Amino acid sequence: MSTQVHFGPTRSRESRFQLPKWDDSNPLKSIHITIGTQKLFTGMLKEDALSVDQRLYFSMCMDDLESKGVTFHQLKVTTDDLEKLINDYDLVIDCIGKSGPLFPFPLEKELSPFDLPQRKCFVGYFFGIKPNDPLGVNVTVLPEIGxxxxxxxxxEQGPVTILFIMAVPNKDLDMFKGVKDSIEFTEQMKQSVQTFFPDIHTRMDIEKFALTDQNAFLQVAIKPEIRIPYITYNKKIVVGCGDSVFLNDPITGQGSNLSSYCAEKLYETLIDFKHDKWDESLGETYWNRTKTYVKEVTEWTxxxxxxxxxxxxxxLLSGVASQEQADSIAEWFAEPRTAHEAFFQKTSI
Ligand SMILES: Cc1cc2nc3c(=O)[nH]c(=O)nc-3n(C[C@H](O)[C@H](O)[C@H](O)COP(=O)(O)OP(=O)(O)OC[C@H]3O[C@@H](n4cnc5c(N)ncnc54)[C@H](O)[C@@H]3O)c2cc1C
Known part of the structure; x- marks a missing residue:
């Protein structure tokens, strides 16, 4: 349902909370930046990043948690269930992702400027693309079209390549209209790469180019919305975490990193409140601790x-002549605060 790159700070958090370790013998080390057909530079990340298909990652994490005594009930929650949930549990956290939230958390209007999605997302996990070198995320910006x-x-099938097109609606890259199944999707992706992304096309083995499995593709458009992540409902505090309350366009690849950051802040807040009443002030403290980072990620995105x-x-152009500058720009993705500074404070990066 997504792509994902876990950058250094997220991976440190995963170590802190003892999430299962991955074989990272071939981690992501860089960000490649191209504008149009002009490759600008390869910026090196300070810390290795990793992208694991969430279907694999979360199922392993759930197995791990189960082995440590956590109980999972796998069912779809609807608004009819909210009252019972509130009554049955000490705390409800609404983290149902981009289809959420289920609880009426207030919209943070200042951080939610759009009435419509700004991009259409076309994502597939593919065999048949020779990886770039040094291994990393390859970003190509085609001005005005995506x-x-x-x-x-x-x-689960080993190393593959995600191709993720973000198309400005109704412009030239918005080529997937009417595409219904995995075969049509693969064919359209092939054509789009051939037309717009010559560097990737040179690394594509047409014979082997195929989705890793029939479900490994997605077409979606996200309307970014930020909400104040707490509310009192039936006299009890409910908090929100992740996309459910902090939903951004995927263009900067921050969603899972931001969710991880906020989950850590929520954990720390709950620990700090362990001897206090869990009420509005808990929610307020959690929001105060997350707000700056949410704002930086959201405004940059x-x-x-x-x-x-x-x-x-x-x-970006200065990254061509200076490796130091190129590395600083790569770091925007790991430390979005630095991207926010570069965009809005116009200081040197
Ligand atoms: C196309 C695309 C590309 C992306 N690329 C990146 C990227 O490169 N890097 C990055 O960091 N982030 C990326 N993201 C964002 C990232 O996927 C999300 O930010 C992240 O997964 C959010 O985690 P979450 O736990 O909040 O939600 P999710 O991962 O969506 O998890 C929500 C869970 O709740 C469950 N659920 C939903 N509704 C209900 C219900 N009613 N009852 C019970 N359970 C329910 C779902 O099944 C799911 O398991 C991308 C997103 C998209 C759409």
Missing amino acids: EMFEIPAIT NAMTQPLPEHVVQL
């Missing part, structure tokens, strides 16, 4: 969906 993210990923400001274009 972007391509090429992400080497680990799946929203800006990336619009034409890039001239000073940002200049920064």
